[in-house]
Amino acid sequence: MEGPELLLEVKGLKTYFFLDEGTVKAVEGADFSLLRGGTLGIVGESGCGKTVTAYSITQLIESPGRIVEGQILFHRRLNGVEGSPATTEVVDLAKLRPGSRSICEIRGSEIAMVFQEPMTALSPVHTIGDQIMEVILLHRKVSKKEAREQTVEMLRHVGIPKSETRLDTYPFQLSGGMRQRAMIAMALMCRPSLLIADEPTTALDVTMQAQILELMKQLQREMGMAVILITHNLGVVAEVCEQVAVMYLGEVVEWADVEALFADPLHPYTQALLRSIPKLGQSKKGRLDPIKGMVPDPYNRPGGCPFHPRCAQMIAGRCDQERPPLVRRPDGRTVRCVLYADS
Amino acid sequence: MEKCSVLLTVNDLKMHFPIRHGFLQRVTGYVKAVDGVSFSVCCGETLGLVGESGCGKTTIGRCLMRAYEPTCGTMIYQNERGETVDLARLPGRQLKPYRRELRMIFQDPYSSLNPRMTVLDIVAEPLRVHHLAKGKDLEDRVAALLKRVGLRPEYMRRYPHAFSGGQRQRIGIARALALSPRIVICDEAVSALDVSVQAQILNILQDLQLELNLTYLFISHDLSVVEYIADRVAVMYVGKLVEVAPTERLFNAPRHPYTEALLSAVPKPDPRMRSRRIVLEGEVADPANPPSGCYFHPRCRYAQARCATERPELHDVGQGQQVACHFAEELSLSGVRAN
Structure with missing residues (x-):
């Protein structure tokens, strides 16, 4: 296939957690793909499986959770001999054993992750320098001195002033924004081809959020990496992403280009979500239109389409019975809803 | 502006927390969490209070509840019989009846x-x-x-x-x-909720306000929520109010550079509006050791020499708008609907 090169394809991913109380189907059919250098946003309310999807890609799911079905095809670029074109190899990450040598080689080096809470994701008893250097010492053949130099360089790159001295500070000595910058530096140390950022700005103020988003965009341009941005903030998605996957109860219910999604949302959940948020600069005094009810308990997933109890366009006898098929539209968008099944 | 009966007037409220050091716990400095804030709340209105974390929004709320003893300032409250009392000075026993009239909704529904x-x-x-x-x-x-x-x-x-x-x-x-309170202080009441649920709670708050004639002090860092629910908005920066204005005015024609930057930093849920954002450099100043002059000047795009030395006072610029900036009249700043 010509044109932009694929980096990641997720097909029919299912990740379940087997608990005493029952099986939690955290991810129940996630399908999306991502181009090299592209930006994908995954949005949805809490508990809809955004984070579990990300953890599945990096094989960070812990027992009793397990990927039970599906493929995660990662197109890995192998460094060819200089001059010759780089060859790609396709790895199915879902088949790799968690903790196996092959996933450890990829994770941290080719796929890196920025976690949600900069307060808890960093170790409080190690200096940030040590924590960042660990990544590169693990994945690359470098001496400690070189690692330290590269770390200083990277910290400067992500906008931490006085990086030579900041290297030896502990996370508690840094503010939230600085800590998130350190997290990003750590993720970027090995120049990954895919960065997964799980709610990277949720814990930050709007002004700091703007700084971090700007930084991520700039670094993405420079390094040509692809980004998966997980967030519940539709504003952030509209601002930085090229494609969006909307998740509800473990399913990707809609996957589309960002302009198309915001201009013409197809799935009733996407439509309801967009209606329910107060938008800055739009006339007030109208009431918000909330989605009725709430995200159901994960132990009792509704049958049929998981959204049907809250859906305004529910077709009785159909939506509560059959699982809607994945409909691929001519423009490449996919949507999982019976409303579009017949066209 | 319609005429309104003022329910609560806060004047020059200060809350300084001592920083103690050493064996004898000597006071070595003060964190000026709230540093000379004045505003008033009318009966039946919603006053939004916005700002970044650590700017003293919650401290104001807690001072009003008298969970903290304010360092100085007055909080004049007018009760139903039209009598006024200074809540800041009332001793505990006499405060009890007023505790019924001012209630609080907290941020985290889990704790x-x-x-x-x-x-x-x-x-x-x-x-x-x-x-x-x-x-x-x-x-x-x-x-x-x-x-x-x-x-x-x-x-x-x-x-x-x-x-x-x-x-x-x-x-x-x-x-x-x-x-059956008269004033409800909502301290980030919807911040911890998912968007779909957030809309439900905002609607309930609005319905209750109409039904029970409640007055809200709505503390939040989310500007889109504040724009939706508030009648007037006060913007705070490092313990001081920098701008107070009717909602529509504040969002369309902000007069303080900080308000402008804050508005432009909010991600808009519309990809066609990918904005030329004003990215504020640096971080919020430390309230224990604030900069000289205007507290905002190290991060301000329009700062001039005067800003570093002279502290601007909150002054009226017409149409119910108050701004603390030396150049409020000269700057032309863009709001949210302009772009």
Whole structure:
């Protein structure tokens, strides 16, 4: 296939957690793909499986959770001999054993992750320098001195002033924004081809959020990496992403280009979500239109389409019975809803 | 502006927390969390209070509740009979009747409800403390309150863990309303909720305001929520108010550079509006050691020499708008609808 090169394809991913109380189907059919250098946003309310999807890609799911079905095809670029074109190899990450040598080689080096809470994701008893250097010492053949130099360089790159001295500070000595910058530096140390950022700005103020988003965009341009941005903030998605996957109860219910999604949302959940948020600069005094009810308990997933109890366009006898098929539209968008099944 | 009866006037409120050091716990400095704030709230309106974390929004709320003893300043409250009292100076015993009239809704619905108390006990506690009801009557009143916030009264013997975040926040609202307050301080009341649930709670707050003629002080860092719910908005930066204006004015024609930057930093849920954002450099100043002159000048795009030395006062610029900036009249700043 010509044109932009694929980096990641997720097909029919299912990740379940087997608990005493029952099986939690955290991810129940996630399908999306991502181009090299592209930006994908995954949005949805809490508990809809955004984070579990990300953890599945990096094989960070812990027992009793397990990927039970599906493929995660990662197109890995192998460094060819200089001059010759780089060859790609396709790895199915879902088949790799968690903790196996092959996933450890990829994770941290080719796929890196920025976690949600900069307060808890960093170790409080190690200096940030040590924590960042660990990544590169693990994945690359470098001496400690070189690692330290590269770390200083990277910290400067992500906008931490006085990086030579900041290297030896502990996370508690840094503010939230600085800590998130350190997290990003750590993720970027090995120049990954895919960065997964799980709610990277949720814990930050709007002004700091703007700084971090700007930084991520700039670094993405420079390094040509692809980004998966997980967030519940539709504003952030509209601002930085090229494609969006909307998740509800473990399913990707809609996957589309960002302009198309915001201009013409197809799935009733996407439509309801967009209606329910107060938008800055739009006339007030109208009431918000909330989605009725709430995200159901994960132990009792509704049958049929998981959204049907809250859906305004529910077709009785159909939506509560059959699982809607994945409909691929001519423009490449996919949507999982019976409303579009017949066209 | 319609005429309004002023319910609460806060004048030059200061809350300085001492920093103590060493064996003798000597006071080595002060964190000036709130440093000379003045505003007033009219009956039946919603005043939004916005700013970044650490700017003193919550401290104002807690001073009003007298959870903190303000360092200085007055908080003149007008009760139903038209008498005025200074809440900042009232001793504990005399304060008790006013505790019924000012109530608070807290940010985190998970930590603001006692997990060992049933919903009935949680909502009934203020009624019991004030000896307003007991026995069957108490239960009936709790049931009515729960119904009013959209919860099933049958659930009142359950514990908070059985409820979702949105339902817990409703319980918190029911508790705040138990004593039929006049002013409700909503401290980030919807920040911890998912977007779809957030809309439900915002609608409930609006309905209740109309029904019960409530006055809200709505503290939030989310500008789109504040624009939706507030009639007037006060913007705070490092313990001081930098701008107060009617909502529409503030969002369309901000006069303070900080307000402008804050508005432009909010991600808009519309990809066609990918904005030329103003990215503020640096971080919020330390309230223990604020910069000289205008506290905002190190991050301000328009700062001039005068800003570093002279502190601007909040002054009126017409149409109900007050700004603390030397150049408020000269700058032309863009709001949200301009782009």
